Amino acid sequence: MKNIRNFCIIAHIDHGKSTLADRLLQFTNTISDREMQAQVLDDMDLERERGITIKSHAIQMNYHFEGQEYILNLIDTPGHVDFSYEVSRSIAACEGALLVVDASQGIEAQTISNLFLALDHDLEIIPVLNKIDLPGAMPEEVKDQIVDLIGCDRDSIIPASAKEGIGINEILSAIIHRIHPPKGNPNAELQALIFDSTFNSYRGIEVIFRVKNGRISKGDKVKFVATGKEYIADEVGILRLTKEPRDYVDSGDVGYIISGIKVAKEVKVGDTITHSENPTKEAIKGFEEVKPMVFAGIYPVDTSEFEDLREAMEKLQLNDAALIWEPETSAALGFGFRCGFLGMLHMEIVQERLEREFDMTVLTTVPSVRFHVIDKKGEIMEVSAPSEMPDPNYIDWIEEPFINAQIITASDYVGPIMGLCMEKRGILKNQVYLTSTRVELTFEMPLSEVVFDFFDKLKTISRGYASLDYHLIGYRESNLVKLDILLNGDPVDALSAIVHRDKAYDWGKKLCEKLRELLPRQQFEIAIQAAIGAKIIARETVKALRKDVIAKCYGGDISRKRKLLEKQKKGKKRMRQIGTVEVPQEAFMAVLKIS
Numbered sequence: 197m198k199n200i201r202n203f204c205i206i207a208h209i210d211h212g213k214s215t216l217a218d219r220l221l222q223f224t225n226t227i228s229d230r231e232m233q234a235q236v237l238d239d240m241d242l243e244r245e246r247g248i249t250i251k252s253h254a255i256q257m258n259y260h261f262e263g264q265e266y267i268l269n270l271i272d273t274p275g276h277v278d279f280s281y282e283v284s285r286s287i288a289a290c291e292g293a294l295l296v297v298d299a300s301q302g303i304e305a306q307t308i309s310n311l312f313l314a315l316d317h318d319l320e321i322i323p324v325l326n327k328i329d330l331p332g333a334m335p336e337e338v339k340d341q342i343v344d345l346i347g348c349d350r351d352s353i354i355p356a357s358a359k360e361g362i363g364i365n366e367i368l369s370a371i372i373h374r375i376h377p378p379k380g381n382p383n384a385e386l387q388a389l390i391f392d393s394t395f396n397s398y399r400g401i402e403v404i405f406r407v408k409n410g411r412i413s414k415g416d417k418v419k420f421v422a423t424g425k426e427y428i429a430d431e432v433g434i435l436r437l438t439k440e441p442r443d444y445v446d447s448g449d450v451g452y453i454i455s456g457i458k459v460a461k462e463v464k465v466g467d468t469i470t471h472s473e474n475p476t477k478e479a480i481k482g483f484e485e486v487k488p489m490v491f492a493g494i495y496p497v498d499t500s501e502f503e504d505l506r507e508a509m510e511k512l513q514l515n516d517a518a519l520i521w522e523p524e525t526s527a528a529l530g531f532g533f534r535c536g537f538l539g540m541l542h543m544e545i546v547q548e549r550l551e552r553e554f555d556m557t558v559l560t561t562v563p564s565v566r567f568h569v570i571d572k573k574g575e576i577m578e579v580s581a582p583s584e585m586p587d588p589n590y591i592d593w594i595e596e597p598f599i600n601a602q603i604i605t606a607s608d609y610v611g612p613i614m615g616l617c618m619e620k621r622g623i624l625k626n627q628v629y630l631t632s633t634r635v636e637l638t639f640e641m642p643l644s645e646v647v648f649d650f651f652d653k654l655k656t657i658s659r660g661y662a663s664l665d666y667h668l669i670g671y672r673e674s675n676l677v678k679l680d681i682l683l684n685g686d687p688v689d690a691l692s693a694i695v696h697r698d699k700a701y702d703w704g705k706k707l708c709e710k711l712r713e714l715l716p717r718q719q720f721e722i723a724i725q726a727a728i729g730a731k732i733i734a735r736e737t738v739k740a741l742r743k744d745v746i747a748k749c750y751g752g753d754i755s756r757k758r759k760l761l762e763k764q765k766k767g768k769k770r771m772r773q774i775g776t777v778e779v780p781q782e783a784f785m786a787v788l789k790i791s
């Protein structure tokens with residue numbers, strides 16, 4: 197155990213985390229130059245394309261150093277706030293962290309939020325000043341910032357270029373010298389922390405864990421503490437570029453277990469694995485049930501594809517334990533599914549994966565949080581879609597989820613951020629200076645104001661210099677109303693939204709204006725109305741197309757006509773016919789585009 201080092205790399209987005217990981221794998225000969233492709237650990241296509249890490253990953257390296265063999269377990273972590281729970285669990289599996297800072301950018305928001313997560317878990321921090329090869333690098337200035345932030349010795353900061361391979365040996369040496377080997381008792385009862393899982397269509401779920409105490413061997417009967425389920429360890433092993441089976445994985449090490457689990461839901465990140473016989477008396481602390489925050493309907497564009505969509509959702513869920521769904525019907529859209537997501541990025545990813553991996557074309561409806569509606573009889577109803585909202589006459593009051601939001605930013609942006617948070621119904625609870633230029637603001641806010649576009653807005657007004665972390669603090673009464681949208685007099689359930697009464701008029705007006713821009717002109721006039729109950733509060737009109745434009749679509753030779761039809765078909769991909777009106781996907785998201 198004394199020759200094991202478990203570490204993660206934490207950094208602000210684009211500071212070079214994945215590139216550094218690639219370089220470490222190369223320097224330790226974990227992968228050959230031939231196997232090398234950029235960002236090997238980001239193995240989902242989507243991750244590569246977007247250049248973001250969605251899932252945590254782990255990989256083991258062997259390194260011969262000063263006459264001894266070392267095992268270095270690198271745990272890569274995702275960077276987006278939707279997945280911050282995974283980051284905190286990955287960090288809990290390590291003893292040290294490389295804190296990568298871009299020498300041309302300096303300390304940024306995620307550098308700080310991730311650093312604090314690491315400090316919370318008492319990790320040894322090794323600061324790495326990356327991209328020193330760039331002409332715009334400001335090594336001395338950024339070193340000052342790092343010293344300011346973590347109070348480390350200036351000489352302990354390692355200058356590096358992940359791209360050019362500069363400083364990599366120094367980093368490897370620091371990992372061995374400065375990070376403590378894992379503590380833990382190999383003879384104690386088994387305690388292993390689950391920090392990730394992957395889905396293999398042949399073998400089921402592969403669970404990735406870090407053994408804190410004890411040993412897990414092939415053939416062991418094990419129990420997952422939070423779910424209470426028991427399995428036989430059909431295979432255990434370590435994670436190289438591929439999985440390598442072993443007879444056992446010992447205390448301090450990182451490994452995987454395959455035990456025929458078919459459903460992702462049975463594996464919960466943060467759960468503890470122990471033996472069925474002689475189990476541990478206490479689970480590793482910090483486990484949290486991951487709860488969906490955002491709900492939206494997903495519908496097939498082509499109504500005949502409902503069953504295919506169900507099959508795709510079932511398969512996707514095997515792979516994505518955080519995704520929940522159930523069938524729902526919409527008067528406007530027909531049969532579809534109401535889904536729960538961790539956040540908006542998660543929702544986008546699910547939609548994209550359905551399209552890419554399962555070849556579905558889907559529509560997503562206005563996202564919503566989950567409200568509590570208390571009716572006049574005193575009964576509580578959970579409502580996560582505007583269409584489920586009961587008639588106002590039956591409602592006594594409505595409660596919505598509130599969060600505690602921590603925002604870390606540079607002091608220059610405090611003013612604009614406060615403005616934004618107030619506009620989003622936030623109440624300032626605390627303001628603390630972390631350093632002379634860095635401030636932590638704590639707000640209580642309604643979740644519904646934060647999950648949609650808040651993060652993007654925060655990034656824009658702070659020029660990327662703000663990080664956000666939030667926790668649910670409970671439900672509170674709010675003056676909310678259902679805002680309905682009518683197209684040519686017909687209410688379209690998939691377009692309604694639940695909004696605060698004070699904002700309802702303004703929203704109704706803006707929403708109608710937005711829809712007027714988004715709805716394509718058709719052969720007849722379209723009236724767009726916003727209503728609260730029976731009361732119309734706003735109206736816009738989409739004018740009919742002029743006759744000569746339609747005329748162009750008819751007549752002419754047959755091949756041209758076919759081409760036109762083809763073109764129309766393509767254009768229709770994300771359209772739905774609602775009554776007589778064609779509604780494009782963008783319209784369902786219009787609510788999010790209102791500023």
Ligand SMILES: Nc1nc2c(ncn2[C@@H]2O[C@H](COP(=O)(O)OP(=O)(O)OP(=O)(O)O)[C@@H](O)[C@H]2O)c(=O)[nH]1
Nearest residue numbers: 209210211212213214215247248249327357358359
């Ligand atoms: N010049 C220079 N460019 C670098 C260096 N390290 C990384 N880059 C580039 O910086 C960009 C971002 O690098 P990534 O490794 O993807 O950054 P990341 O931190 O993993 O990003 P996320 O996975 O989104 O968190 C890429 O274009 C890299 O080629 C370096 O040392 N020098």
